Amino acid sequence: MFSSPTPAPGSRAIASNALRSAGLIDRDATMRDLTDKPGGRKASSKIRSHRPRLLDMKELRDPRLRGSSSAQAGPSDPLTIRGAARVKLRKSLPGAAGPGVAPRVKTKFKAVELWKEVVQKRWNPETQFLNLESLIDDELIKKHNLAPPGRGGDARDAAVIFKIASQLKPKVQTLSLADNNLQGAHLQFLSHYLPELVNLSLQNNNIRNIKDLDWLASRRGRLQHLRELILLGNPLQQQGMQLENGEKYRRDITTRFLSLEVLDQVAIAQIAFDRPGPSSTPAERPSATTFPCEMGPSFVTGVDGSIVSNFLVRFFNALDTHRSALIDAYDPNATFSFSANTTIAARARVQGFHTSMPNQTKLTWRDWLGKGSRNLARINSDFDRALKSLHIGAEDAVKALVALPATKHDISGPPEKFCLDSFPVVHGQGMGLLLTVHGQFTEIGTGGIRSFDRSFILMPAPEGSRAKLNGWDVVIVSDQWTVRVYSSHEAWKPGPMLVQALSREEQEARNAATTTAPQPSQPLPLPFDPQAALASMPEPQRNLVMQVCQRTGLNVRFSIDCLAGNGWGLDRAIANFEQVKATLSRDAFL
Amino acid sequence: MTASMAAVAPAVVKLTPSDVEIATRAADHFTRIYYSTYDSNTRLNDLPQFYRPSSSLVWNGKPFQGASGLRELMEKMPVTKHEVQSFDCHPIPGTSPPSLLVSVSGSVTHGRGPAGNPTNTTSRNPEGHPRVFSQTFMLVPDAAAPASKPGEVAKYYVSADALRFVG
Numbered sequence: 043m044f045s046s047p048t049p050a051p052g053s054r055a056i057a058s059n060a061l062r063s064a065g066l067i068d069r070d071a072t073m074r075d076l077t078d079k080p081g082g083r084k085a086s087s088k089i090r091s092h093r094p095r096l097l098d099m100k101e102l103r104d105p106r107l108r109g110s111s112s113a114q115a116g117p118s119d120p121l122t123i124r125g126a127a128r129v130k131l132r133k134s135l136p137g138a139a140g141p142g143v144a145p146r147v148k149t150k151f152k153a154v155e156l157w158k159e160v161v162q163k164r165w166n167p168e169t170q171f172l173n174l175e176s177l178i179d180d181e182l183i184k185k186h187n188l189a190p191p192g193r194g195g196d197a198r199d200a201a202v203i204f205k206i207a208s209q210l211k212p213k214v215q216t217l218s219l220a221d222n223n224l225q226g227a228h229l230q231f232l233s234h235y236l237p238e239l240v241n242l243s244l245q246n247n248n249i250r251n252i253k254d255l256d257w258l259a260s261r262r263g264r265l266q267h268l269r270e271l272i273l274l275g276n277p278l279q280q281q282g283m284q285l286e287n288g289e290k291y292r293r294d295i296t297t298r299f300l301s302l303e304v305l306d307q308v309a310i311a312q313i314a315f316d317r318p319g320p321s322s323t324p325a326e327r328p329s330a331t332t333f334p335c336e337m338g339p340s341f342v343t344g345v346d347g348s349i350v351s352n353f354l355v356r357f358f359n360a361l362d363t364h365r366s367a368l369i370d371a372y373d374p375n376a377t378f379s380f381s382a383n384t385t386i387a388a389r390a391r392v393q394g395f396h397t398s399m400p401n402q403t404k405l406t407w408r409d410w411l412g413k414g415s416r417n418l419a420r421i422n423s424d425f426d427r428a429l430k431s432l433h434i435g436a437e438d439a440v441k442a443l444v445a446l447p448a449t450k451h452d453i454s455g456p457p458e459k460f461c462l463d464s465f466p467v468v469h470g471q472g473m474g475l476l477l478t479v480h481g482q483f484t485e486i487g488t489g490g491i492r493s494f495d496r497s498f499i500l501m502p503a504p505e506g507s508r509a510k511l512n513g514w515d516v517v518i519v520s521d522q523w524t525v526r527v528y529s530s531h532e533a534w535k536p537g538p539m540l541v542q543a544l545s546r547e548e549q550e551a552r553n554a555a556t557t558t559a560p561q562p563s564q565p566l567p568l569p570f571d572p573q574a575a576l577a578s579m580p581e582p583q584r585n586l587v588m589q590v591c592q593r594t595g596l597n598v599r600f601s602i603d604c605l606a607g608n609g610w611g612l613d614r615a616i617a618n619f620e621q622v623k624a625t626l627s628r629d630a631f632l
Numbered sequence: 633m634t635a636s637m638a639a640v641a642p643a644v645v646k647l648t649p650s651d652v653e654i655a656t657r658a659a660d661h662f663t664r665i666y667y668s669t670y671d672s673n674t675r676l677n678d679l680p681q682f683y684r685p686s687s688s689l690v691w692n693g694k695p696f697q698g699a700s701g702l703r704e705l706m707e708k709m710p711v712t713k714h715e716v717q718s719f720d721c722h723p724i725p726g727t728s729p730p731s732l733l734v735s736v737s738g739s740v741t742h743g744r745g746p747a748g749n750p751t752n753t754t755s756r757n758p759e760g761h762p763r764v765f766s767q768t769f770m771l772v773p774d775a776a777a778p779a780s781k782p783g784e785v786a787k788y789y790v791s792a793d794a795l796r797f798v799g
Binding site for chain 2: 297385392429542
């Protein structure tokens with residue numbers, strides 16, 4: 043359905059353009075034989091972990107934590123990078139060979155100065171392009187026997203260079219590190235120093251593992267503006283392209299680099315947004331200390347409220363008692379998935395629900411997580427899981443629903459426990475309905491209570507469709523169910539909301555005001571229209587409801603609930619009524 | 633990835649794995665840039681860029697219309713800090729390229745959080761602590777903004793946005 047990515051003919055990739063226009067490139071540089079550079083791999087392979095050690099990052103920022111190297115370097119330290127003193131020279135320079143502190147400082151200082159010179163020489167401020175290709179061939183580097191990263195220099199040496207690059211004005215937009223025999227670990231400080239990089243060429247290096255790129259990945263909050271990346275001529279790319287036409291390789295990269303538009307000079311099929319650029323005009327920090335408006339009650343517009351309430355009553359009754367019947371409610375092409383948000387909410391924690399409510403400690407996430415939770419914040423880099431946990435078609439949707447833990451949504455109970463918003467949306471040639479529902483349910487197995495959010499896209503059920511024939515006015519096109527740790531429905535209680543807690547005096551004043559002027563009772567979030575509910579039901583169910591009404595004196599709403607709670611068995615419903623009738627309140631009856 | 637632009641017929645179009653892949657990546661990207669923009673000091677100018685005049689928004693039960701309605705809402709919004717804890721995204725069957733249904737669940741801190749409460753606030757008082765938010769977006773292709781770059785399927789914007797504080 044999406045168009046395929048066809049790189050427009052003649053449209054050249056961003057980095058390649060920049061590389062060419064910069065006029066600094068050595069386009070003929072061929073891939074080097076990696077084996078003829080002793081020391082290159084050895085030095086970098088010291089770092090095995092794929093993540094920067096916290097300590098390293100901390101030390102980079104906090105001069106007090108710097109190690110012995112800087113202590114030796116003293117206050118004139120030109121670069122505050124731990125380990126900068128160890129910037130490598132391929133052979134010891136004359137005069138730097140002697141023991142003691144002073145010559146080392148001199149050597150280090152000299153090396154950093156030399157790197158500054160190299161960076162300056164290879165910097166084109168007009169195109170904002172820093173070309174650090176094939177450093178080993180640089181005359182200056184040869185002359186002074188510097189060891190570039192990947193050719194004897196390690197990640198710290200690379201960090202020295204990246205830090206120098208971070209001080210360039212204007213900011214570096216395009217960086218080429220091509221032909222340097224770099225491994226993943228050499229890149230670990232790149233995003234720290236050049237977070238706003240737009241184009242990056244790592245062509246013809248020695249990057250082998252997809253995880254090495256996590257040093258740079260925007261999914262981990264790094265290089266969030268990267269538009270083009272070149273990995274051609276790395277083992278990762280070469281091996282990746284041999285499998286599945288390179289589809290998995292490209293997917294592994296694109297799921298890590300969310301802003302990427304061009305990979306290895308081929309455009310990526312993607313959806314674009316009008317996103318603000320890296321450096322928008324500076325503005326003032328928002329200063330409001332109150333909310334723009336009060337919490338409003340359930341909001342339903344552009345649709346007959348009874349359509350929404352009938353749908354929900356029937357949907358949740360079936361979900362709780364007879365899930366397979368929901369096959370009628372989903373469009374033949376419908377999409378369904380559920381996601382578990384397992385975080386304990388801050389307010390729920392403060393209020394101690396986990397311990398004060400009877401069955402909460404019995405709840406586990408195992409049944410939900412094991413049944414294909416599609417929380418993309420957790421599984422997004424695992425595309426197979428993202429694909430498998432999206433259920434397409436009514437049959438798949440219902441199959442997935444049936445496998446999930448049994449639930450009880452008390453929709454005929456206190457209405458304030460549910461909240462819904464619904465308004466029309468344009469979909470295709472017609473009008474659909476966006477419906478969001480928030481509430482809670484009891485998990486039958488444990489008796490524990492969970493909160494949920496549910497988002498539906500509904501369309502009018504077409505004449506003659508399975509939904510219509512079975513009494514559904516609307517049919518589900520998409521359904522996303524988020525299951526959360528329990529939070530109180532007080533969250534959506536209509537009325538004023540506070541940004542900060544009130545002081546004791548303010549609280550007392552408010553209490554006094556509310557006792558003298560009682561608040562009007564809140565409107566029902568779930569409007570219930572018995573006639574409409576009956577009208578939407580299939581004939582046999584409607585007859586059952588009428589029979590229960592006649593025999594028990596219960597009103598329509600309680601009759602439906604009683605039947606739904608007893609699997610729509612008339613005798614069971616009546617028997618159940620006889621057991622509990624003494625406890626029912628007056629408003630249960632006609 | 634299969635070329636399917638040929639099948640523009642509005643009739644039933646089957647969703648392909650490639651549709652799901654593109655939608656999933658778009659939602660990941662969208663949620664990141666949307667909430668980082670929301671939490672930034674430039675939100676007043678930048679956040680409305682995700683919307684169009686026809687967009688419908690409902691913020692905690694209060695309707696707002698279009699990018700200008702959002703701007704009006706944001707003008708009076710305290711400082712926020714969002715943390716996305718879960719999100720999901722479906723290509724909605726029925727149109728090509730498909731519209732997207734994105735639902736997000738997470739926490740949002742307003743103002744200064746617990747640190748901004750009066751000093752005599754009791755430890756059991758939930759006010760000032762982060763709230764749970766649930767936000768649902770419908771993202772649709774902008775027919776008026778044709779693809780401008782190679783590979784770009786379309787430019788999408790927020791056509792519907794429903795938010796509630798839910799904890």
